[in-house]
Amino acid sequence: MNTSESSVRDRLCEALRDREAEIADRWVRLQLEQAVLSTDMSEQEVREEADLLISALAAGLAGDVPVERLVTSRNDLRRAVIELSLRRARAGASPTATSLAVLSLKEALLTAVQHTTRDSAELFSAAILINRLLDAAGVLSFETYVEGREELIQRQSRQLLEVSTPVVRLWRHVLAVPLIGTLDTARTQVVMESLLQAIEDNEAQVAIIDITGVPAVDTAVAQHLMHTVNAVRLMGADCVISGIRPPIAQTIAQLGIDLSTILTRATLADALAAAVRLTDQPAVDTGARAPADRPVTA
Known part of the structure; x- marks a missing residue:
């Protein structure tokens, strides 16, 4: 990790630590505004998801794992993304909506970073780092959703087979x-x-x-x-x-x-x-x- 990226990660960690509640609130509002939430999920449930994911992001960025592998390497962060995706799948959300919900966290994070620095070069570097981090999270959420739906379809197919072949x-x-x-x-x-x-x-x-x-x-x-x-x-x-x-x-x-x-x-x-x-x-x-x-x- 080079010095520039290290300083940007430190800045992002600072924003996550000092403005965690603000970031979570803004992320929830963005999801509501973009209509990417399932109607079966309450705002409180979404807020709990936000708190868990943001806390895991802060812990992951404090380490030295490369950003591209952070989501898949950190068990707590990976689990937070997977549980979010599976919960949305069970609630009836589409895979696109689930991925967009994760990706909308970019704007909330970048807004928080803007309050900690006015340096345009640092803001640009922070935006790149946030994109790399949350793009990986978006891909993981989409893959998890698809795998979860496939498992559900297979289970339902087996149940239909059992019903159609009674003993x-x-x-x-x-x-x-x-x-x-x-x-x-x-x-x-x-x-x-x-x-x-x-x-x-x-x-x-x-x-x-x-x-x-x-x-x-x-x-x-x-x-x-x-x-x-x-x-x-x-x-x-x-x-x-x-x-x-x-x-x-x-x-x-x-x-x-x-x-x-x-x-x-x-x-x-x-x-x-x-x-x-x-x-x-x-x-x-x-x-x-x-x-x-x-x-x-x-």
Whole structure:
């Protein structure tokens, strides 16, 4: 760090230390004026964010870490920016608004520096240093926001997959998974995890995988089914695949897919009757309505 930059950092530290409340107030006002705040955040919450970030900036500038790496190297400063970004994301703010909120701190800082010096060259150097510092903070806030939203989307997608592939208890020791739509790798993993957990929880002996709602079966779908069947067998349960319609049966035969080791049935009713026999329970009339308390979502 050269002498000129060191003196500018000292001047900025002085401004942050002596005018912390003033800087925070001005930053909050700037955000309100620029309409970059989410309506779900109160002014008090924004003020708390400002106090935390400005305090972390002052502590970071007092050290000797280069300005470009200050935001990413100082844990307290990095955490302050990340928490601000995640809080704004949860409140519904856009990534652009979040970055602009961070960048608006430039004006508040530069105004504070102007009150401590009238030297134009020093003010220019301070402006450059503030830009370098807060540009890095703006980039970090944008990246954090995007990563947070992606994580949220992935979590919601998984929740939707779990809802769309429920494990249902049809009979004592008999579970069923009605599949609807395309069966891909991600969905297979969710089905497998949910089914295996349900087998353990219900001490199930037979699991029925109903593919009536699967529009087509190709080699990939067949492999996914085989993986699920193998996992069920490792849990000590039998597996029955139902919903093998004529077009699907023809496709499977044409593709040369070997399902000979798996018990298959045309309908879910036939699969349930077969499952009851496998569990050595009294025969059930598949045309009759099951008792009201029998179907239970796992």
